[in-house]
Amino acid sequence: MEHLELNAVIGFAGSVINGIILLPDRKSMVFALGSTIVKRDIVNPTDQQFLQGHSDRVTCMSLSPSGKYLASGQVTHLGFQADVIVWDMESLEIVHRLRLHKVRVEAVSFSCNDKWLASIGGEDDNSLVVWNLETGKAVCGSPAANDVCHTVKWARHNEFIIITAGKGSLRVWDFDLANRKVRPSDCNLGKLQRTINYVFVDDTDEFCYAGTASGDILKVNLRSRLFRHLGPKTRMSQGVVCIDMTPAGDLVAGGGDGTIAVLHAEQLKVLNSTKLEGGGVTCIAPHSSGQLFFAATAQCSTYVVKYDTLAAELRSTCHSTRIHDVVYPAGYSELFATSSKQDIRVWNARTCAELLRVQIPNLDCDCICFSRDGRAILSGWSDGKIRAFGPQSGKLLYVINDAHVGGVTAIACANDPERIVSGGFDGSVRVWRVTAESRVMLGSMKEHKATVNCIRVRGNDVEFVTASSDGSCIIWDMRRFVRNNSLFASTFFKAVLYHPDESQLLTTGTDRKITNWDAYDGSAIRIVDGSTSAEVNTLDIAGSGEFFVSGGGDKVVKLWHYDEGQTQAIGIGHSGAITKVVVSPDQRNIVSVGDEGAILIWNIPDRLNQPDEGQGMTKLKGQGGGGFPALHHNESSVRAV
Numbered sequence: 001m002e003h004l005e006l007n008a009v010i011g012f013a014g015s016v017i018n019g020i021i022l023l024p025d026r027k028s029m030v031f032a033l034g035s036t037i038v039k040r041d042i043v044n045p046t047d048q049q050f051l052q053g054h055s056d057r058v059t060c061m062s063l064s065p066s067g068k069y070l071a072s073g074q075v076t077h078l079g080f081q082a083d084v085i086v087w088d089m090e091s092l093e094i095v096h097r098l099r100l101h102k103v104r105v106e107a108v109s110f111s112c113n114d115k116w117l118a119s120i121g122g123e124d125d126n127s128l129v130v131w132n133l134e135t136g137k138a139v140c141g142s143p144a145a146n147d148v149c150h151t152v153k154w155a156r157h158n159e160f161i162i163i164t165a166g167k168g169s170l171r172v173w174d175f176d177l178a179n180r181k182v183r184p185s186d187c188n189l190g191k192l193q194r195t196i197n198y199v200f201v202d203d204t205d206e207f208c209y210a211g212t213a214s215g216d217i218l219k220v221n222l223r224s225r226l227f228r229h230l231g232p233k234t235r236m237s238q239g240v241v242c243i244d245m246t247p248a249g250d251l252v253a254g255g256g257d258g259t260i261a262v263l264h265a266e267q268l269k270v271l272n273s274t275k276l277e278g279g280g281v282t283c284i285a286p287h288s289s290g291q292l293f294f295a296a297t298a299q300c301s302t303y304v305v306k307y308d309t310l311a312a313e314l315r316s317t318c319h320s321t322r323i324h325d326v327v328y329p330a331g332y333s334e335l336f337a338t339s340s341k342q343d344i345r346v347w348n349a350r351t352c353a354e355l356l357r358v359q360i361p362n363l364d365c366d367c368i369c370f371s372r373d374g375r376a377i378l379s380g381w382s383d384g385k386i387r388a389f390g391p392q393s394g395k396l397l398y399v400i401n402d403a404h405v406g407g408v409t410a411i412a413c414a415n416d417p418e419r420i421v422s423g424g425f426d427g428s429v430r431v432w433r434v435t436a437e438s439r440v441m442l443g444s445m446k447e448h449k450a451t452v453n454c455i456r457v458r459g460n461d462v463e464f465v466t467a468s469s470d471g472s473c474i475i476w477d478m479r480r481f482v483r484n485n486s487l488f489a490s491t492f493f494k495a496v497l498y499h500p501d502e503s504q505l506l507t508t509g510t511d512r513k514i515t516n517w518d519a520y521d522g523s524a525i526r527i528v529d530g531s532t533s534a535e536v537n538t539l540d541i542a543g544s545g546e547f548f549v550s551g552g553g554d555k556v557v558k559l560w561h562y563d564e565g566q567t568q569a570i571g572i573g574h575s576g577a578i579t580k581v582v583v584s585p586d587q588r589n590i591v592s593v594g595d596e597g598a599i600l601i602w603n604i605p606d607r608l609n610q611p612d613e614g615q616g617m618t619k620l621k622g623q624g625g626g627g628f629p630a631l632h633h634n635e636s637s638v639r640a641v
Contacts, residue, residue, distance in 0.1 A: 032061055038050055217263065473507055
């Protein structure tokens with residue numbers, strides 16, 4: 001089976017502590033994205049390689065001191081064992097798959113000579129295990145602490161000293177290789193009770209610095225196991241998440257509130273600080289130049305920060321939660337829009353840069369579409385309102401209040417720019433006339449008994465079709481607002497679309513079937529298996545009608561020949577269920593989005609991507625080529641509503 005070529009990936013897992021690692025070659029970086037680890041060129045975001053071996057979300061990563069190995073741990077289902085995978089960073093192959101921990105691997109760390117690997121299990125396991133990297137076998141293990149353990153670090157120059165820390169504990173372990181034992185000794189912290197999130201060991205192995213959930217840093221002597229100092233006096237809000245050292249010998253700490261602070265290594269006084277947007281700082285990755293470092297936040301923004309001034313420059317952003325929808329403007333392939341929890345984002349399809357962000361706190365945007373003339377982005381929200389935004393400014397143009405009870409779950413534009421069709425969580429379907437002065441409901445149809453998942457309008461605006469979770473697709477008359485025909489199957493219909501010549505309909509859903517229907521009489525023409533293992537969530541068809549694309553719970557993008565009903569190519573890269581796929585109007589790319597918050601852009605094979613003449617070259621009416629954002633913007637414009 002031919003594999004689709006992956007053009008680019010937008011996204012990374014901001015929740016993984018130290019989830020971005022800069023490699024010693026000074027050119028590349030690695031980061032986690034769902035269950036995949038991505039190796040990428042620092043300058044060129046499209047130069048990417050993928051390390052795929054985990055069955056679920058990656059929770060921790062560590063690079064060996066020599067840069068030869070990368071270790072990554074994952075989470076899995078209750079009662080199952082979670083893997084630690086050791087990768088060879090030259091060949092990008094799996095060296096060892098280490099399996100002992102239950103449910104979750106909390107942290108991993110390499111010894112100074114690359115011989116040993118220490119790993120900590122999650123709260124269901126809570127054990128420390130030392131592995132031999134030559135054989136891939138466990139050497140010894142022990143319960144890590146009486147309570148939850150959060151981190152593990154090896155001493156920088158001594159292969160027989162390990163430090164673990166967690167809730168109420170900071171332990172230094174002596175690794176006795178001859179007797180295959182690890183012997184703990186608790187550090188004396190006096191009366192201090194702290195939950196420790198992170199441990200950093202200095203270059204001489206004399207002191208370790210422990211970042212706590214209380215927002216302060218403990219300085220502990222590793223040789224005497226005695227507490228030395230506590231600081232800063234003004235604690236970091238929401239705790240200290242990560243610590244590193246500047247080239248000058250000071251500490252740089254990242255806080256759970258987005259603060260980055262430089263502290264004096266002896267007195268632990270704050271020398272300089274700044275605050276980043278986008279959640280807590282989960283990663284500080286020093287650059288080999290010694291002048292700057294990369295910082296990543298929990299909401300998946302990355303910054304380049306200078307050591308001397310702490311001046312931060314936003315480098316990239318992406319969604320941090322499930323993406324609900326992705327859509328191209330009609331006949332325009334240079335950009336696309338995505339919707340997720342709290343926000344809508346517009347992306348440059350060529351450079352993968354974010355051009356515009358519209359945020360509405362505490363609401364989910366379940367569906368979006370561009371108006372036919374490109375003057376508005378229409379969106380359906382979980383509060384039951386339809387909101388329209390300017391595609392260049394992000395300005396709120398109008399709101400239709402109480403459009404649906406329980407939330408707007410599907411939306412589509414007619415070719416008449418004044419008409420839009422919406423579907424709701426309650427199963428109702430409504431047609432609206434939108435003008436500059438008013439928003440009027442023309443018709444309301446309530447025949448579906450469950451959520452409306454997808455709406456498609458015919459090219460002549462006479463009919464439209466809706467797919468629902470009640471097991472029916474209904475073809476509606478758009479002038480009389482009554483049912484013309486209906487299609488039934490024992491499934492939750494997830495997607496429906498018209499073939500470009502509008503003679504057939506294509507549907508899919510939870511029964512894993514992709515069905516062709518006659519658009520006139522509603523009879524089933526052909527049924528093929530869209531997947532062998534999981535539901536199919538989404539379909540999209542090329543403008544030429546030669547091929548269509550599907551995606552679903554099996555995490556695979558499939559490209560099908562329409563007439564033959566055969567899979568032509570597959571795309572493997574998602575680590576969560578695929579929620580939506582869309583084919584670009586010029587038929588060169590497929591964009592797929594998923595549960596893990598990733599956006600993957602695939603190249604369509606050359607033999608299939610010959611568009612219709614003029615397809616995708618149309619410049620839309622309206623301001624500035626359809627009112628779309630200028631494609632030379634490097635920084636995103638963010639608008640909160």
